[in-house]
Amino acid sequence: MRNLLKKLKNAFNSKDYRHGYVDEFLNVSIATQIKVLREQRKWGQKELADEVGMKQPRISVMENVNYSSWSINTLRKLAEAFDLTLRVSFESFGNRIKEIEQINREALERPSFKDDPDFVEKEEEAVAVSFMVLIEANKDLTRSNEMPMTNLAPKKKMSLAARQINLPRRQSYEAPIC
Amino acid sequence: MTINGHYQLFDYLDSRDRNVMQEWANGLPMSQKDRSRLDLRIDLLKKEGNNLFPKMLQSTRQRHIMEIAVNGRVALRPLLCRGPFAIQDEYTFLFGTVEQNRKYVPRDALNKAEAHRLYLIAHPRKRCKHEEFVKEAEECI
Numbered sequence: 001m002r003n004l005l006k007k008l009k010n011a012f013n014s015k016d017y018r019h020g021y022v023d024e025f026l027n028v029s030i031a032t033q034i035k036v037l038r039e040q041r042k043w044g045q046k047e048l049a050d051e052v053g054m055k056q057p058r059i060s061v062m063e064n065v066n067y068s069s070w071s072i073n074t075l076r077k078l079a080e081a082f083d084l085t086l087r088v089s090f091e092s093f094g095n096r097i098k099e100i101e102q103i104n105r106e107a108l109e110r111p112s113f114k115d116d117p118d119f120v121e122k123e124e125e126a127v128a129v130s131f132m133v134l135i136e137a138n139k140d141l142t143r144s145n146e147m148p149m150t151n152l153a154p155k156k157k158m159s160l161a162a163r164q165i166n167l168p169r170r171q172s173y174e175a176p177i178c
Numbered sequence: 179m180t181i182n183g184h185y186q187l188f189d190y191l192d193s194r195d196r197n198v199m200q201e202w203a204n205g206l207p208m209s210q211k212d213r214s215r216l217d218l219r220i221d222l223l224k225k226e227g228n229n230l231f232p233k234m235l236q237s238t239r240q241r242h243i244m245e246i247a248v249n250g251r252v253a254l255r256p257l258l259c260r261g262p263f264a265i266q267d268e269y270t271f272l273f274g275t276v277e278q279n280r281k282y283v284p285r286d287a288l289n290k291a292e293a294h295r296l297y298l299i300a301h302p303r304k305r306c307k308h309e310e311f312v313k314e315a316e317e318c319i
Binding site: 004007011014016017018019020021024025028031032035036063064065066068100101103104105 | 209210211212213214215217218219221222225226230231232233234247249250310
């Protein structure tokens with residue numbers, strides 16, 4: 001990264017220069033991210049326009065690095081259309097330069113809520129939880145001198161594990177009681 | 179081939195081997211903000227080429243000539259082309275112009291840029307690595 005910082009160090013001593021530079025980046029990055037997010041969702045400009053409640057030419061205008069008349073309200077609408085949250089914050093110049101150096105398509109992509117890894121329950125996680133339940137149930141059975149579950153048929157294991165954690169019995173789990 | 183993932187930028191050299199872009203930039207009444215905007219565009223072009231940023235390079239009436247539109251107190255319009263040798267990985271600045279009343283100044287800027295491109299194809303040494311304008315930033319108005 002440090003190449004850009006090194007290059008800009010002297011020029012950034014001028015307040016006009018540093019503000020002009022990062023302001024321009026702000027315009028470029030917003031226009032670019034709108035296009036990247038739209039393409040990530042495989043939408044055309046018309047589809048995005050429909051989602052936001054605008055006309056397609058307006059999207060075309062915003063997806064242009066030369067556009068600079070952003071309003072928070074418009075950005076909020078776009079965020080909602082992409083099912084994302086809008087973040088507006090103040091930043092130091094050093095951090096902004098890092099951002100400029102790291103900008104690429106991947107850095108601009110964001111998953112919408114339905115694909116957000118923090119909210120999507122992963123299948124592997126569910127399997128891991130079931131497995132832990134089985135292990136715990138097996139330990140308890142061993143302690144109480146019953147037959148270890150490793151020797152039982154899978155259906156029986158599930159049934160016993162379910163009973164250990166007081167899950168309601170389901171037909172598919174049911175096994176003859178010993 | 180890009181170097182460290184960066185595109186290579188070149189400046190056209192005139193008949194006296196002077197860098198036309200430096201001459202242009204140094205001769206303009208450019209403010210610090212105008213110059214910083216131009217520098218950012220060039221930094222991003224070097225980093226990602228024309229693939230990521232929408233309408234960063236705009237086509238012109240001349241088929242091979244593109245412009246970077248930087249709007250400020252002065253409407254800067256540096257003219258450039260892909261390649262012309264390694265089309266995928268490099269850009270060459272050919273001529274510097276400004277826009278007034280939707281027209282280039284000088285009016286024949288596109289023709290000049292195209293003439294430079296053709297001359298460069300015939301004389302590949304008539305260009306040098308792009309020199310940063312930022313060096314002169316402290317001298318801006």
